[in-house]
């Protein structure tokens with residue numbers, strides 16, 4: 073696991089600076105879908121399941137002016153409404169706000185699920201409900217027709233790092249006097265049965281027969297380890313007073329028996345009717361903590377991977393092996409020399425062959441590592457543990473090729489308690505005290521142990537916009553980058569397309585969907601879909617995919633030099649021998665860059681100075697061509713009234729440039745990024761062009777997850793270092809939950825550097841605006 077936000081702050085405060093318009097088509101017309109059905113039908117077709125119609129999301133929908141059947145079906149959720157609502161009708165003649173380009177010539181990862189962990193704390197809380205209330209909770213979470221349709225679950229092999237009922241346990245606990253058990257005679261999963269883990273899985277299977285399960289161990293049994301201890305043991309690294317390492321290592325002579333231990337677990341679960349279709353090699357190898365954890369070297373990981381696959385084959389198990397199961401940063405970080413660089417396990421061809429997928433956790437590092445690993449090794453990547461409930465994060469991770477998204481430890485009680493988890497590096501920690509004092513409030517499910525009722529967070533509903541509709545038959549296809557406040561991810565199952573669109577703005581957005589160069593909808597290009605403000609909406613429709621013929625060709629674009637915060641345009645030009653309709657798009661766009669899908673006109677209003685390489689594509693739906701344009705942005709001050717992204721700083725002090733992820737990827741932040749890991753004495757400067765001297769309103773967009781307001785956290789200074797204003801940061805309730813604070817500042821005229829100075833740390837900064 074997972075640093076909780078409190079843990080993140082603790083690390084930060086100890087100054088460990090890592091992180092941790094398309095043309096009207098004359099050609100192919102999309103076919104109309106027959107009925108207004110959601111996933112129920114696709115799942116039944118895909119998985120041979122009988123079923124009923126899903127009533128609550130088969131109404132409404134975008135209809136043609138002719139009054140014909142809807143061409144697109146689906147639903148939307150704003151979260152707060154706590155419902156999956158029929159798609160709104162699009163007003164006739166509505167203005168198109170943006171175009172989503174779908175490129176079926178570019179297939180990416182298969183969808184394999186969204187769900188949560190069957191950890192003992194969560195299970196224990198669910199079993200404090202009455203049977204009827206528990207069933208209601210599970211149904212709301214996993215039923216694809218009447219609930220969110222969660223379908224991917226993480227089981228724990230022995231106890232994980234977080235449980236309600238002590239002690240932590242493995243499945244091979246030895247009686248006094250017995251020191252080893254290479255025959256695994258004492259193997260038993262009885263504790264999982266006694267603690268209702270198996271019962272909970274059965275309940276999930278009842279309400280979602282398509283649910284799938286994978287499993288992770290946090291440690292081998294104590295006797296297989298060099299220090300004969302199941303929980304973690306830490307020591308200071310030689311020569312360091314702050315950095316620790318995990319003392320407990322896997323014994324080299326226990327690699328094979330650990331592989332057989334995994335086999336026995338999978339076989340035991342099968343006896344209960346539970347198919348564990350994948351295991352991870354080990355949760356977070358080498359984590360320097362005192363909860364259950366174990367170190368395995370790169371060489372041991374290689375040998376264990378091969379041993380596991382050998383034992384699986386011997387026992388005719390088709391179970392997959394996910395390697396890594398740790399942070400982005402621990403896999404690889406080109407900007408850091410201290411990462412574990414576990415990607416090195418693939419230097420061994422046998423390990424590369426044994427691994428079916430690479431599993432990631434998000435607590436440290438850059439999520440783009442998933443995309444890079446997917447491209448480099450050609451293997452699926454999965455988010456196997458995360459506490460991030462933000463549906464925007466799910467969408468962005470799926471765009472980075474994650475095949476699944478599994479939440480961690482999502483049910484606590486009304487106080488946020490009932491868990492034993494600590495980041496304290498104390499080998500003799502008082503676990504009873506940890507259990508009394510550790511609180512993880514505001515998880516997805518809150519169980520009130522007094523009233524025996526539950527409540528869920530609003531995020532459940534937008535998360536259902538993915539899980540209710542997608543199946544493992546759906547493969548992601550490439551699609552255009554977020555634009556006009558609307559992001560998207562698109563999947564294809566044969567001729568059926570599923571698009572999830574997220575509108576992060578305060579206004580309704582009307583969106584044209586273009587497949588290749590062809591507008592989607594009856595009548596050809598006249599149809600648009602409408603996404604309400606702050607909604608996640610799912611659209612399904614059927615369309616013919618263009619056949620492969622002649623690829624479009626993009627003309628190269630010479631390098632450009634432009635001014636920061638000034639608007640410049642150029643045009644992409646492509647030809648196609650078949651005269652196909654073409655669409656222009658980019659999969660990633662930096663702030664201030666946009667491309668018109670039909671004309672290929674690129675508009676630059678760069679927020680960041682320096683050299684940028686911009687990559688654009690053109691597609692006819694059957695193939696694509698790509699061009700990269702080098703743009704040099706000359707630094708200029710931001711005019712008054714223009715939003716200045718925190719990450720677009722001119723200079724900074726206090727953070728390690730390139731050595732730490734202080735510029736954090738954050739799907740909820742403006743421009744997709746924020747500045748984090750603030751500490752007293754750090755500063756960021758910004759270039760601002762003040763046309764007229766005067767008093768302006770300074771807006772700072774900040775987040776603070778410490779649980780307390782930070783008084784006088786920031787001073788705003790001019791180029792001479794004079795304090796123009798001091799700003800306090802409120803408790804915003806989370807590190808990704810932003811609020812604006814306003815303060816008046818008096819500025820001289822001219823293009824000048826202004827500084828955001830951290831008087832203290834304890835906040836994230838998204839952007840600032842002077843107006």
Ligand SMILES: [Ca+2]
Pocket residue numbers: 621622623624648649650651652692
């Ligand atoms: Ca063509």
Ligand SMILES: [Ca+2]
Pocket residue numbers: 717718719741742743744745746837838839
């Ligand atoms: Ca930002």
